[in-house]
Every structure is written in structure tokens, then in C-alpha cells.
Amino acid sequence: MSTALVLQSDFGLSDGAVSAMYGVARSVDTSIFIFDLTHDIPPYNIWEASYRLMQTIIYWPEGTIFVSIVDPGVGSDRKSLVVKTASNHYIVTPDNGTLTHIDHNIGIVDARVIDEEINRLPRSGASHTFHGRDIYAYTGARLASKTILFHEVGPTYPMESIIRLPLHQAKISNGMASGIIDILDIRFGNIWTNISRELFQQLGVEYGETVKVTIENHLKIVFSQVLSYGRSFADIGLGEPLVYINSIDHIAIAINQDSFAKAFEIGTGSNWLISIQKASNLSSK
């Protein structure tokens, strides 16, 4: 039984690109199982590709082969890697920062650099812009179908050489947890922070209590309110904001049935700082 092949890209689904990758994978082995993570990563957004992998891979069976292609450096001398994670999943990707969150939150235990002479769709040598089809999907399918084994993709690659994007570490001090807004829960406009449940719990806040949340962008305060901390949206009324633990165990903020990100024009990235403290700790003023 072949393991699953799961594809992620910034290609969108509006033309034939993703379908061509599926066809290549089926051409390797017609019994292969192919699925999508998402193909709607914003073009060239390596950070989001990295985050979506971290968010998703552990829900798939061990051994699953992931292929992620957000590849603004296609055609440069950037390496193509296959890594094995501590969770026993495999990721095929250009080495451009896509492995940042996997490395930090889950761990990488082995890495190989793809020998592109061997691992390349036959007769595809003349195209220099679609390695997703010609190298990554092809190699991922050969791994998923066990046509080749991990160590056969190419030589060992030093794990410390893998490219990492800079990460902002959440921290706690003086009864205040602080971090950044990592990403949006796109469809609903909820904001997701890099503050973990464990860190947050050191504030000693119980469900039903309130916290003071401050969000800054480039040193300017764009949001500062006392909010409820609850299990889920059912704990508050329609249109009210809520601090909660999201589906990957991080602190998040939502408005019940509305978009928090849109309502307060909140963005994501290392310039979007968030701090949270227990409201009952606030000095009266």
C-alpha cells in the first residue's frame, strides 16, 4: 500500500498546474493516493507555507509524504530537500525557509538534498520554471509509491544548513505574555498568535475571566481592550470578541460570527506585537 502524497503550493486551482502534478504522480504509480494541503498560499509567501505545514502534518498518518512548492527562487542555486520530521513525516520542498515552523515546533531528524539529475521527470529538462511538476511532485510520488527510498533521493544534507526564517519567541514577564500575530484563520478573520497555551496558563487566567489585550504595529497601539477568555464562541454573544485557545493550542482572538482582523484592521508578521495580562492585575486608573 502506498502512503499518501499531500501537495501544497501557491499555484491556485484555476489553471492546469496542480492537475499536471497529479498526472505526473499518477504516471509514477496509478495506485497512488494524492491529496491537497492547500494551493492557496499567497504567491511567494514562504512564511505561510511553513506555517500551514506545521499546522497540518501531525494529523496525517506517519510516513505521509508532503510536497510544498512556494518557490520564488526556482532556477537559482537554492537546494531541493527531502526531510524527515520527528513526527515521522517527510517533506519535499525547496530549501528557502519553508521548513522553519516544522523545525521549530516539531523537529527535523534527517535531511537529504535531491539529486536533480536522477530525480527529474523524464524529458522535462528544457523547462526551468516548473520544478513543482518536474522535480517535486515526481520525487514525492516516487517516495510515496516506494519506487525509491528516502536515502536514495541524494546525499545527506547538514541539518544546521537548512534555511530558517527569523522567528519571534513568545515570552512572559511581569505577569504579561507577549508575542506576535503569526497568521490569520483566513476564512473567519480570527488572529492566531505565537503564544502557546502553556505560556498563557502561567498568567493564571481561568475560563470566564478577563484579560487586557494590546496589539501594536510598528510601535503604534492599534487595539487595547479588556476581553473575555473562554472555551469557544458559545461563551459570548454575537459580535463580541473572545480570547481562546485555537485548534493548534495557541492563543487566538475572534469576534463571534464576525472578522476580528477586519474590524480592527489587524495584520500578521513580526511587526504585529501582542501582549496579554490578567485584567484583575491592572492597576486602577
Added chain:
Amino acid sequence: MSTALVLQSDFGLSDGAVSAMYGVARSVDTSIFIFDLTHDIPPYNIWEASYRLMQTIIYWPEGTIFVSIVDPGVGSDRKSLVVKTASNHYIVTPDNGTLTHIDHNIGIVDARVIDEEINRLPRSGASHTFHGRDIYAYTGARLASKTILFHEVGPTYPMESIIRLPLHQAKISNGMASGIIDILDIRFGNIWTNISRELFQQLGVEYGETVKVTIENHLKIVFSQVLSYGRSFADIGLGEPLVYINSIDHIAIAINQDSFAKAFEIGTGSNWLISIQKASNLSSK
């Protein structure tokens, strides 16, 4: 052979949520077949989730397991159900009105309430906001793979207790069929009514004849014209409107290669009333 598992949600496909549900289902049984109904239900739109199920399930083989997650009440005391339909399909869903059209148009023959202590992804207890992954996809996959049987999901649930959204009944009187605009054929901008072919045929209109169509919103007439009734768009010219029987045997209105909904700013729901009468019955004026 496992039966198919078909997923519907309002999650969109732009992040890792749907893929995590696929991974959970594959983790239950790697031989499972997973498909999508749509993940583009507008956020929190239970009416549309209900309608899309009704529109689709009968085209799938008997025994197919559908999971629908439009769940604004996640974390509240709303029940989680599995129902068996008169068409011998199964639907796993929060009990929030999602079963309205299935109940009305197809029929529900048995219902069980999910025991969430038993039917929950192992080690997922700390997250309170993603029951789609932790309960619904997990339970759907266990049903599709026959890991558990229908009666094992939990105790019988009284069918009369299932939550229904208010439905507007189409009717005919004095040679006029009247109903509401249920939903749009989104991509093409056609409007779909709740007037069935059977009801409409009582007007005695033949293909090629004309009907007077009036659309009201909050008592204000927004459209009133005499239109052709035809088999399909081939019966009229480009840019012309047409009354026709749609793919689920209801009366619909389109403009050939244009959007009727956009052209006349027509919406959907119980405030959008439509009435149709045979044009030859109109008094001269």
C-alpha cells in the same frame, strides 16, 4: 470496501483545516475514500449548508457518509447528530438546522446523538473550537470505514427534536404559483426558487409560452416582466432571460450567458418572494 466519506464546511480551502480533517480520516483507515461536497459555504450560513446537502446527496451511492460542518455554536450545548435519510445516506452534523431541507425534501428515518466522550479524536480534548476535525471528521471516517456502526455512535435521538429552520411553502392559487428565492446558482447568477416542477405544471404552461414573473423584496416590487419558459438557454438569444426547470426540478430564472441575480440585484431568503402566472391569462392593460 469502505463507503465514501464526503465533507462539507464553511472553512474554505485556503488554510490547513480541511486537510487536517482528511488526515484524521486517513488516520482512521488508510483505505478510506474521501471527497468534498463544498467547503465554500458562506461562513455560518446554515441555510445554504442545508440546501447543498439536499441538492447533492441523492447522486451518491446509498450508504455514503456525509459530514457537514457549519457550526457557529461550537462549544455550546448544541447536539451532534448522525441521521439516516430515507434515501439511505448518512449525515454527520451539528444539530443547528443543517438537516432542514433533507428532512423536508428527502426524509430522515433514524437519528442518533453522538457520544462525544467516545467519538473523539484521541488526545484532542483540550481544543474546543475545531469539532470538525476532532469529532465530525473522526466519527464520519469511523462510520465510512465500518470501524463503528450507526447505532454505536450514541443513543437514539427523537426525530421531532431535530432543529429545523422555518421553510416557506410554495403554493398555487388563482392561476398564480408563488414561492421564495431559495438560493443562487452561484457561478452563473441564476436564481433558484422553491416552486417545484409539479406545482408549476398546474399553471398549464408549455415550453415556448410566456409567463409573467414578479419578484418582491420586503413588499417592494423589484422585478416584473413577461419571460419565456423554455427547456434550456438554447431556446433564447444571448442576454435574454429565461424561466426553466433547473437540475433539481425546481423553477429557476437565468439570463443566457449573463447573471440574472446581478442584473436585477436579486437576493435570496424568505424576504424574496416570487410569483409566476401564465402570460395569456393576464387581463389586457
Added chain:
Amino acid sequence: MSTALVLQSDFGLSDGAVSAMYGVARSVDTSIFIFDLTHDIPPYNIWEASYRLMQTIIYWPEGTIFVSIVDPGVGSDRKSLVVKTASNHYIVTPDNGTLTHIDHNIGIVDARVIDEEINRLPRSGASHTFHGRDIYAYTGARLASKTILFHEVGPTYPMESIIRLPLHQAKISNGMASGIIDILDIRFGNIWTNISRELFQQLGVEYGETVKVTIENHLKIVFSQVLSYGRSFADIGLGEPLVYINSIDHIAIAINQDSFAKAFEIGTGSNWLISIQKASNLSSK
């Protein structure tokens, strides 16, 4: 083992239409493998449907069954065909020009007209607007599952009668290659021309050299610049334009990490002419 069934349409994924086709195919044979080309063809855009087929089918295994439904003439007397390509793939489609690029670039070796009395989803006769579900997906699934063979869909159809859209032939003269802008690489805003690598190479331009590119729309020049010709975006800086060979071996133009089409408001079709000459051949001025 059934061969794959690959679906393309202009239906979008936001309602139940595509899922109903999947269900019909699974109802024919539950062991069938179903995939998508794209369902995001702009409504009624036969040209783009034709192009996406040409761009994609050769990456799928021989014998794969493609179903393409962009069908503004549904309900008219337009024929429904199944053709066999020179690449040994099968395409099920209304005969409305969808086969234009396949015919021109790959070749059609046999054609059959679908007998719609036989090849129609049982009990679907009353609907006249969803042949995608009732005839095309149904017939495609019966072919993919080998329930019927190619010659059983209906009588032979004369290949010269297949409807072709007008094609503009790229050509070279006086050291200038000229053609049209066929289509966009939608997600990235790159423009794809009908000038093949072979034709372009007759200009004798090497990687790293420059070319003069002129784009005209309705006789008005909308772009005229000297651009680099390179292997991939890695050859130029961020925000710079590049002439390159795209993933289907045609000449294309991109801006590195930006949209060329948007930046210069470039469209597609036979009114969008492009000409390219070697920059070193330009007379000094």
C-alpha cells in the same frame, strides 16, 4: 484497475454541482479514481477550456478519460463527442470548440458522437440544463470503469466536422517572431504566447541576451521594451521583467514576484499581438 477520470468545468466549487458529478461517477463504479483539472474556467470560456486541456493531458497516463464541460449551448443541437487523441487520451465534451488546441497541438485520431438515449443517467430525462452530470460525467465514468468501450458510446463522427475556434499561427519573418497572447498564468500574472520555443530559437537569442518586445491591442502599442531573455526568474532582480520559456515550451513574459499582466494591463486573445526581435538587431536610434 479503472483508469482515472479527470473533470474540468466552469462550475466553480462553491455549490454542489461538481460533487453531484463525483457522486454519479462513484455510482457507476465505486472503485473509480476521480480527479480535477480545474473547475474555475471562466463561465462560457471555451477558449480557456480548450487551452487547459492541451496544457495538461499529456502529463496523465495514457488511457486517462477527461471530461470537459463548458457548455453554453446545453439544450441546443450541438453534438456531444468522445475523441481519442494522438497521445492516447480520451476527451468527453460538447462539440463547441473545446477540442481546438488538442486538435492543433496534439492531434485527434478518432471521434464518436454520444448517443444520448443510451448514455444518460437513468431517470434524469426531465432536466435539460445539467448534461455535465447527466451525460458527460456519467459517460466518462462508464468509459473509465470499462463499463463501456470507446466504440460503444455511439457512431463514428467525421473528424473534419469537429468544431474548431480560429487559431492565430505564430510566425517568423525578417528576424521578428510574432504571435498572440494566448492566456495568462493566472496566479502569477505571467503572459503566455503562442510562440513556440522552436520558432523563437530561430531568432538566435541566447540566455542572458536581450530582446525587443512589442505588444499591441487593436493596433495600439501598449508595451514596447527591451527585456532580458533568461532561464528563470532567478536570472533577474525582484520586480524586473523577463522573457522565458514556460512550462509548456512557449515564450512567456513575467515580472519577478509581480504581475506583468496587471502592471501593463495586458489581456489575452487574438486582438493581443506580440512581436519579439533580437535587441542587437535593432537599428540604432
